[in-house]
Amino acid sequence: MKRPILTFFNFSIFTLLFLLSCTANSQTNGSDEDTLVVDTPQVHHLSLLFAGDLMQHGPQIKGALQADGTYDYTECFRFMKQEISEADVAIVNFETTLAEKPYTGYPTFSAPDEFLRDCKKAGFDIMLTANNHSCDKGKKGIERTIMMMDSLHVPHLGSYVDEAARKEQYPFLLEKNGFRIVLLNYTYGTNGIPVPKPNIINTIDTLQIRKDIRAAKAMNPDAIIAFMHWGVEYTIRPIASQVTMADWLLRQGVTHIIGGHPHVVEPIELREDANGDKHVVAYSLGNFVSNQSQEYTYGGMLVKLDLEKDTTTRVSDCNYSLFFVTRPVMSGHKQHRVYPVSIPDSLITPAEARLRDTFVNSIRPFFEKNNKNVHEVMTFDISSFLEEDE
Numbered sequence: 001m002k003r004p005i006l007t008f009f010n011f012s013i014f015t016l017l018f019l020l021s022c023t024a025n026s027q028t029n030g031s032d033e034d035t036l037v038v039d040t041p042q043v044h045h046l047s048l049l050f051a052g053d054l055m056q057h058g059p060q061i062k063g064a065l066q067a068d069g070t071y072d073y074t075e076c077f078r079f080m081k082q083e084i085s086e087a088d089v090a091i092v093n094f095e096t097t098l099a100e101k102p103y104t105g106y107p108t109f110s111a112p113d114e115f116l117r118d119c120k121k122a123g124f125d126i127m128l129t130a131n132n133h134s135c136d137k138g139k140k141g142i143e144r145t146i147m148m149m150d151s152l153h154v155p156h157l158g159s160y161v162d163e164a165a166r167k168e169q170y171p172f173l174l175e176k177n178g179f180r181i182v183l184l185n186y187t188y189g190t191n192g193i194p195v196p197k198p199n200i201i202n203t204i205d206t207l208q209i210r211k212d213i214r215a216a217k218a219m220n221p222d223a224i225i226a227f228m229h230w231g232v233e234y235t236i237r238p239i240a241s242q243v244t245m246a247d248w249l250l251r252q253g254v255t256h257i258i259g260g261h262p263h264v265v266e267p268i269e270l271r272e273d274a275n276g277d278k279h280v281v282a283y284s285l286g287n288f289v290s291n292q293s294q295e296y297t298y299g300g301m302l303v304k305l306d307l308e309k310d311t312t313t314r315v316s317d318c319n320y321s322l323f324f325v326t327r328p329v330m331s332g333h334k335q336h337r338v339y340p341v342s343i344p345d346s347l348i349t350p351a352e353a354r355l356r357d358t359f360v361n362s363i364r365p366f367f368e369k370n371n372k373n374v375h376e377v378m379t380f381d382i383s384s385f386l387e388e389d390e
């Protein structure tokens, strides 16, 4: 029997296979030793959903009041629950306090605890608490809101009982599906109400933000997302300071920026940098729910950001869906209902359909002109909704 001769060619193949087996964690198939299966790196996926401002005006509180004196918001979110819950992580701005009775709407908000419970039931996973209403009920409002979120196991960021708590909990690290995402949250101010000591509300202070971004980077994240409460109310175009701040945040190393506060939607763009990395800048998502009815305020958008990760982390998709809030009068009170714009006419009244059409017919042409590299999706799935309803 001839001894096998290791030619240069064979040697090269052997070396290549050996190297592949070392670098790519190869497996040989036991039944056929000549077969070499090379594993590709595992790809992780993460779907994030962002919603705007959860407001609690007086009529919303009245509308949620039940005959037995408790509050229930299930109906309000019923048609949005599916879409929100489908995301791996849904993040929303909680723009009221939980400061117990007397419950109050504008201008200083205190909502029933059931509001938080039902927001969680609707699928929201993480609450942002740095906004201009954080100090509406002083120290009690800040601390009780935090306490309620902790007791209902709702992760939150933006306001803190004191510096020690902030140090321990901020920047906020979200770990999910093999991703490490750092979340930041800041507000332009607190309506002139001083922040009670020793509480902390994260405000837009570039020196502090720079420090926080440095701390965020040290956490070795796949992405840093900054949630900014900024801009001018009822303005559908971002003002210069939002644009300047967004550019600055991206230069500092923030990956994506999600804004709120104007009570109306503002444009959204997916920017690509010199390295080919993509960055979402959504200037304002509008209200998620409110009692407001002025032009645009009763509509808003959900932004969906899909990430994928193997050896690098990438944006695999970014899109948005539109929704609108109606206020049907039932049992003598205004009720509030959030509907996706893709809801079939058969499930809403002709007046609600007209309201939806007014919103989409004005916002879509504006978005077409001003949004960049993002697309609207129609998400409402009537079949699974009806199944769930049975």
Ligand SMILES: [Zn+2]
Pocket: 053, 095, 131, 132, 133, 229, 260, 261, 262
């Ligand atoms: Zn606000």
